[in-house]
Amino acid sequence: MGINLFLRGVRLERDRIETPGYPFSLPIFEGFDELTMTKSVTFLVGENGSGKSTLVEGMAIAAGFNPEGGATTFRFETEATHSPLFEALRPIRGAYRPKDGFFLRAETAYQLSSYVDEIARTSPDPERFYASYGGRSLHEQSHGEAFLSLMLHRFRDGGLYILDEPEAALSPMRQLTMLARMHELVQSGSQFIIATHSPILMSYPDADILQVETGLRPTTFDELEHVRVMRDFLAAPERMQRILFE
Template sequence: MNLFGKPYLRSVSVDPRADIDLDTYPFTIPAVRDMGVIDMHPDVTFFVGENGAGKSTVLEAIAVALGLPAEGGPRSVHRPQQEVSPLERHLKLVKGARQSRHAWFLRAESMFNVFSYMDEVGGERRNGGGLHRRSHGEAFAELLQNFQPGGLYLLDEPEAALSPNRQLGALCIIDELVKKDAQFIIATHSPILLAYPRAAILSFDDTGITPVAYQDTEHYATTRDFLNHYPRRLQQLFDDE
């Protein structure tokens, strides 16, 4: 039985009625211009692609369109927000029958501000002396552990804060929450996170946005090849210089 009505977000597309200029950012990004309809997996959807491919731009726009703060945090954050692309104004979101009980947007580059907010509203004592007193990875992992069932969570490159072992721990947290009707949308470069079995992987590139199998991702292929042949690959890299 689906208690909370997951998926909370079924699909995202550019509203066909939107008046957009294809010669202006972010529609100059091929994956944004040709995004079509992005169908979300009810458990986990991964966005992958090269730097600048548009995955974080789309994730941010989805978050803002859902009423989440652009710099990260829950809906309850009330503070001046950073400027965002106009994409969120042109999106059409198809939601599930019920809203998520909790929602968060986390992005690696603005975690300092999110930690400050959490210490302000939760109190440093409640947060074990304050999230700023911990390492970036420890504080980020604590936030993940405080996520609640029945939530919709958007994460932008969470591996930036996490060691490989903590990425494995994050997979366990994600799995526990998925089993309790949480839904995740994650932009990542991590072949560890991408290995989560109940997920859709969407690749952003010059042709648009297309589904891809885990072992067909560049992240998996490049990492596997390097680890299996790293002396040769390093020699090739340095010889080319």
């Protein structure tokens, strides 16, 4: 029996590109026509500046999420810094609609937290509303606590969750907690699309891992440079330091 994915991929329709240049000039979009997803968890992995966050952002907006993050019902904007990529991306949707969804990105977490507080102020029952965010304002929690609160309390069964570098706020132990929570949600029918540098998160079993370079290349956990570098460093940190400091 196949997996029922809410978002099965995105197609780049080049005839809808109105202004050539960034981000379409990034190597990732050379020969890029379509991204197909086949697993409940898809990782986009690449170096800084490779375009993985840009692609995740475009996918999220094309799927109906607010550019600065949140649920599909969130509508706030502090600064329109998102790229026009979403205008040329057509989502390939599955047969079923998600019951829930959230777009979480590290760089706009502060703005997201402020918007959540705005909603709480107009809620007839703020205490009940905040229960989905760890019982209190996200601003009253550390950056890492706030991210984890969303995973543990706001994310629900049968949802579509698009995350951009969620490990930025999380310690290794909290990344393990996130991994366990992600598995619970996958088991209950959720789908994750994640741009990440974290070998801990990338270790999720039976996930699609796409290396972002010139286009997208399917790869495996053991083949990832992130994983090889981390293993080599932890196996012999002094040797690696000697090489780096010479």
